[in-house]
Amino acid sequence: MTDVFIYDHVRTPRGRGKKDGALHEVPSVRLAAKVLEAIRDRNGLDTSTVDDIIMGCVDPVMDAGAVIPKAAAFEAGYSSRAPGMQISRFCASGLDAVNFGAGKIAQGADDIVIAGGVESMSRVGMGMSGGAWYMDPSVNFPAYFMPQGVSADLIATKYGFSRDDVDAYAVESQKRAANAWEKGYFKNSVIPVTDINGLTILDRDEHMRPDTDMQALAQLHPSFQMPGEMGGFEAVAIQAHPEIEAINYVHHAGNSSGIVDGSAAVLIGSKAGGAILGRKPRARIKAFANIGSDPALMLTGPVDVTEKLLQRAGMQLSDIDLFELNEAFAAVVLRYCQAFEIPHDRINVNGGAIAMGHPLGATGAMILGTVLDELERRDLNTALVTLCIGAGMGTATVIERV
Secondary structure (H helix, E strand, O other): OOOOEEEEEEEOOOEEOOOOOOOOOOOHHHHHHHHHHHHHHHHOOOHHHOOEEEEEOOOOOHHHOOOHHHHHHHHOOOOOOOOEEEEOEOEOHHHHHHHHHHHHHHHOOOOEEEEEEEEEOOOOOOOOOOOHHHHOHHHHOOOOOOOHHHHHHHHHHHHOOOHHHHHHHHHHHHHHHHHHHHOOOOOOOEOOEEOOOOOEEEOOOOOOOOOOOHHHHHOOOOOOHHHHHOOOHHHHHHHHOOOOOOOOOOOOHHHEOOOEEEEEEEEEEOHHHHHHHOOOOOEEEEEEEEEEOOOOOOOOHHHHHHHHHHHHHOOOHHHOOEEEEOOOEHHHHHHHHHHHOOOHHHEOEOEOHHHHOOOOOOHHHHHHHHHHHHHHHHOOOEEEEEEEEOOOEEEEEEEEEO
């Protein structure tokens, strides 16, 4: 199989996913086109050599529909020879786009692929594409369907994480993200979003609240207690996990991922692709895997897929220098660290989605780029990137510098 290398990556800032967010007036196709333009211009890319453009998009409807990567390629002025496709595995879509492209390259089908994702959550609301998982009893009964926040609270209850535990994690995420921005750790990878006149709309993650402290978070009420108790989802959780007598509701907006807009792109290719690009690789995609996991706990898939991936790659946890796990909810990361006894100084070292937000289809590609930059900054070698996924799944990727 052909080695697969990462040659470059970029992302937009993350804008608040509301109508008053800075990126609300920017259509999804423009967000996606922005990162395609940056990848082309930074690398002097002849776009007729691009074998595929693969982007994650969780809700590919309305202005995010109709194969948005191909539409974005037109918007960005790419050669008509560059094809495009969109994929969805919920929150892991952006990382799976990279993995899907890596698989094509490894097989010898492609030499140059741009992979990533886009989500405009202020314009296309979460869940707008509908689906049987939410709506069809023949599916959501055996899936133990419940809102993800209730699952996060089930995890916190089952594994013993208190309100103080999850709030303290959230405060640290905010501090780490603020520090990363202040120290310029993102400056080479985050590209500003501009309007048609070239004026900057947003050049910094908009969701962050660096002054957040335990006292401020203590004022927030649990977000998922009402759907859990009044909506009957706590009963579903207990049916799936009868060892739990009652759920301790600890998650709220301050210790859960933020709803934001954004896009990301990763330039990957074979050795031959690098020769076409005239670029040296920054890292190699060593291995990747997917798995299905407990559908009621739903968000513990990163634990299961990490075990699978390391086994298949013949690696140990000690081989990994840094871990990057999407902060869908604080308890997700706390459970991962608990399961593998990972110290907090080796995971999400520059903060995560609690501070900066989670643009669903783009996040996986964003955090892959974040950890690659950090490997280079610290002169370390290997990182594992993983995300929890709706309906109980996990995706993970190992990269190593070259």
